Amino acid sequence: MxxxxxxxxxxxxxxxxxxxxxxxxxxxxxxxxxxxxxxxxxxxxxxxxxxxxxxxxxxxxxxxxxxEGEYVSPQDITAIDFAIENRASEFLDKQGLQLTIENILDLPNMDIREQVVRRKKIERQRKNDLGRLKSKILVEVRKYLGMKGNAPKNHIKRKDVDRAIQFIKDLRYSEIA
Missing domain, CATH: 1.20.5 (Single alpha-helices involved in coiled-coils or other helix-helix interfaces)
Incomplete structure (x- = not known):
């Protein structure tokens, strides 16, 4: 050492x-x-x-x-709303409006004011039908995700957003009618 x-x-x-x-x-x-x-x-x-x-x-x-288990963000809710509205519009366009024959036949014979009133009535009817379809689609989406049909939209789990949108795309009119 x-x-x-x-x-x-x-x-x-x-x-x-x-x-x-x-x-x-x-x-x-x-x-x-x-x-x-x-x-x-x-x-x-x-x-x-x-x-x-x-x-x-x-x-x-x-x-x-x-x-991951938290509820959806506002952007996710907007995406779901957009998908629902698109699908409801598609269904409504395919289904068409429930118009009586006299509404269609009388339209050219009416004066401008009556035509405007009739068109507004048709627009309100379309808006009303669109709202009903959107509501039915949203109830079906909630049921598909295992929620109650009347649960708030923002209670959809974040992980279920993609599933919900895909379900909306694959939804048939016969499933909600």
């Missing part, structure tokens, strides 16, 4: 080779024990960090799951 020390250094501290050798034999177990303790403390700290990291990851996973 004392071979590591230069002779000049030994002379500077005033120790002989034998004294340095005995000193090293005396201090070596304490140094080794100190290194062992430091390594054990390091190991414990590492395990504590790993446990903390696992806890943090579990908390983050729980938060992610909670966020």
């Amino acid at each position: 004392f071979g590591l020390m230069k002779r000049e250094t030994m002379q500077e501290i005033g120790m002989t080779e034998q004294q340095v050798s005995r000193f090293m034999e005396y201090i070596q177990p304490a140094l080794i024990e100190g290194v062992k303790v430091a390594m054990e403390d390091n190991r414990k700290a590492t395990h504590q960090i790993i446990r903390t990291q696992k806890d943090t990851n579990e908390r983050i996973s729980a938060i992610d799951a909670k966020i």
